[in-house]
Amino acid sequence: MKFGGTSVGSAQRIKDLVKLTVNPTPKIVVLSAMSGTTNKLVEICEALYSKETEKSKQLINELKEKYKKEISELYSKENSLSKAKELIENHFNYLQAFTLDMFTANEEKAILAQGELLSTALFHYYLEEFGVSSVLLPALNFMRLDTNDEPDMAYIETYLSEELKKFPNENLFITQGYICRNSFGEIDNLKRGGSDYTASIVGAAIRSPEIQIWTDIDGMHNNDPRVVNKTHPISKLSFDEAAELAYFGAKILHPTCILPAKKRNIPVRLKNTMQPEAAGTLIDNVSTQEGVKAVAAKDGITAITVRSDRMLLAYGFLRAVFEIFERYKTPIDMITTSEVAVSLTIDNNKNLEAIIKELKEIAQVEIDENQSIICIVGQLPKGKSGYGYKVLEALKDVPLRMVSYGGSANNISVLVDGSLKKEALQALNKGLFNY
Ligand code: ASP
Ligand code: MG
Numbered sequence: 001m002k003f004g005g006t007s008v009g010s011a012q013r014i015k016d017l018v019k020l021t022v023n024p025t026p027k028i029v030v031l032s033a034m035s036g037t038t039n040k041l042v043e044i045c046e047a048l049y050s051k052e053t054e055k056s057k058q059l060i061n062e063l064k065e066k067y068k069k070e071i072s073e074l075y076s077k078e079n080s081l082s083k084a085k086e087l088i089e090n091h092f093n094y095l096q097a098f099t100l101d102m103f104t105a106n107e108e109k110a111i112l113a114q115g116e117l118l119s120t121a122l123f124h125y126y127l128e129e130f131g132v133s134s135v136l137l138p139a140l141n142f143m144r145l146d147t148n149d150e151p152d153m154a155y156i157e158t159y160l161s162e163e164l165k166k167f168p169n170e171n172l173f174i175t176q177g178y179i180c181r182n183s184f185g186e187i188d189n190l191k192r193g194g195s196d197y198t199a200s201i202v203g204a205a206i207r208s209p210e211i212q213i214w215t216d217i218d219g220m221h222n223n224d225p226r227v228v229n230k231t232h233p234i235s236k237l238s239f240d241e242a243a244e245l246a247y248f249g250a251k252i253l254h255p256t257c258i259l260p261a262k263k264r265n266i267p268v269r270l271k272n273t274m275q276p277e278a279a280g281t282l283i284d285n286v287s288t289q290e291g292v293k294a295v296a297a298k299d300g301i302t303a304i305t306v307r308s309d310r311m312l313l314a315y316g317f318l319r320a321v322f323e324i325f326e327r328y329k330t331p332i333d334m335i336t337t338s339e340v341a342v343s344l345t346i347d348n349n350k351n352l353e354a355i356i357k358e359l360k361e362i363a364q365v366e367i368d369e370n371q372s373i374i375c376i377v378g379q380l381p382k383g384k385s386g387y388g389y390k391v392l393e394a395l396k397d398v399p400l401r402m403v404s405y406g407g408s409a410n411n412i413s414v415l416v417d418g419s420l421k422k423e424a425l426q427a428l429n430k431g432l433f434n435y
Contacts, residue, residue: 004032017029018126020273028208029172029175037119041112047059080128087118123174137174141163145181147183180198195254197260200261204264209267215252216274230429235280238286267282292376299421308364321344330346370419395414395428400416
């Protein structure tokens with residue numbers, strides 16, 4: 001069971017976790033940092049990088065005050081309160097010691113790890129106060145990346161089971177999301193939002209019957225609730241549908257998170273801590289009903305059109321184009337082609353200038369920035385009539401920059417100018433879901 005930042009965001013929310021976690025079902029509870037903490041730690045690192053010592057000290061103190069306040073609300077027994085005070089002193093003294101001249105990525109990662117170390121220990125102490133037995137599993141003892149910075153599953157399985165074996169009679173384990181070690185054994189992390197990934201990796205490593213991701217929304221929705229008036233939670237998704245949605249903007253799940261679960265065929269259930277009785281969303285490999293399930297949008301997309309007469313009846317031209325993106329380690333999301341041109345999209349503009357320069361050596365190049373990919377996800381069997389029509393009909397008044405259909409049976413994507421995203425999502429909500 002993984003609980004995100006808002007689910008451990010205050011003393012009250014930590015108290016609320018007891019109802020969800022304390023029962024005889026054996027489980028590993030994976031916690032994020034209390035909400036806002038990791039952002040604050042990032043700010044602290046930025047201040048240290050720029051040698052703003054006073055600012056970093058001030059930020060650290062602000063964060064410490066927040067924790068002092070939370071623990072005074074969380075614990076009612078003197079014993080646990082003094083343990084929590086000591087914990088906070090230790091972690092914040094550690095942070096205050098980072099005012100060095102040589103501030104590097106290693107120090108930064110050690111700082112970013114503090115949020116999860118704090119939240120898990122605080123929850124553990126809280127359970128202790130009730131006489132509920134639990135074990136704090138140090139993620140840094142088993143979560144490890146390999147030399148490609150991918151989770152080292154063999155290592156994780158071996159060392160996690162070593163940790164678990166030490167407590168054969170225990171059924172409640174708590175561990176940190178997000179944090180890990182790299183292949184040199186240094187503290188590292190799974191990138192922002194990575195606690196979901198931890199849960200999926202841990203669940204896969206122990207071959208858990210289910211992985212639960214608890215957040216503050218009742219599962220994945222058919223559309224973006226921030227953009228359209230009416231949405232509904234989706235009760236069931238396949239792994240492939242969920243991956244498309246997570247990647248294209250449904251913020252509830254970290255995009256890579258489901259891969260380990262999918263590989264081991266472990267169902268992932270998304271649940272709402274504020275509304276535990278709600279069904280949430282179940283993601284597994286049982287294929288779902290035919291039809292459109294959801295739409296999602298991804299902003300900040302750049303479309304690049306590459307046009308060349310050399311493409312006419314030629315082979316090798318696309319390879320030459322793609323090679324340039326590969327050299328700059330820039331993933332391509334969407335592609336459409338005609339006989340003399342290819343349009344593609346990227347969401348990482350870091351090397352855009354260099355890429356354009358090289359593309360211009362082989363073709364004419366046109367760029368449109370600030371585009372949005374609108375992704376329509378579901379079971380949409382290829383060669384079956386109706387789905388392409390429905391999508392385009394719903395979008396009949398929205399100018400489309402690109403359309404991609406047939407790449408997978410789970411997705412139709414269109415590209416629109418960013419200023420038209422809202423209109424497109426609303427039109428799809430009406431045309432596909434009758435809202
Ligand atoms: N605390 C980390 C973050 O805010 C990891 C997570 O919450 O998943 O990114
Ligand atoms: Mg989070």
